[in-house]
Amino acid sequence: MIERKYLIASVAIIVAFAIGLVAFFAFSADKPDGLEDVMEDNGIEEGEPIWQAPFDYGDDYMGALFAGIIGFLVVFLVLFAYLRIVAKRKSNEEKK
């Protein structure tokens, strides 16, 4: 169903992410991003969320790595399933 090259690409992305995460924790993890910085400087806080998300991005390396892999799989599976249905429907319509 999925060609071998895509499995290799997926593993390569996860490995690159695992390495990138080391740099993230070394240089960036404790600093705000562009929008958060502007919000902090102006005393704006995000309100109470109306939706309680089941996961977060984790506070340490292993937690973030786990979150990244979960996110990778969820995004992949959601889009793969949806796009495959759409593509199948299109090719069936074209055959008619």
Next chain:
Amino acid sequence: MAPVIWILGWAVSLIFIALAVLRVNKTIDEKAVPFMAILAAGIFVAQMLNFPIIGGTTGHLIGAALATVLLGPWAAMLIITVILIIQGLIFGDGGITALGLNILNMAIIGSLSAWAIISLVPKKYEMTGIFAAAWTSVFLAATACALQLSFSYAIDPAFGIDGTIAIPTMLASHAIIGLGEGVITTGIVVFLAKVAPETLKMRVPSEKGAGA
């Protein structure tokens, strides 16, 4: 954000998402499906990796320009939207009310502005065009966000940030973050051109009647 701003954000976003869904339904190529899903998953993890910029601030990839270069603007819009929805629903990154504006800024404005630049720059200067597209996508997404914060503040100072502060600070930091987006986007495209050139042929042109 003032309610009227995020409600408007959702309204505009839903129109564009509907257009993107219709467009992708018409143009999708079955062979491109695994690549599209892996690209989206890769953009998701890349968005987690903030890189430092000056002044103790960080930035991270949006990925709209990368997805636009590789897949065209409508598919890019769709996959960045899915990423933002999953970030919000599963990881609590970005609230549900703000999600409409996040989709508008990053998925829609990000993809369309990147596409406009790519289309304007001659093929001869493709890589420069991709870099410029990536920078522009971040800069315009940040501009839109700063304007929304400013309008919100103008409606009710309890929400949003004074425009005289929000606009210059957001634009200054994102002018630099955009350079990071440019370097990463161009780097990935160059890398893909070397190791998997077929991935650069999946782009769906936005012109009328163009197929996958």
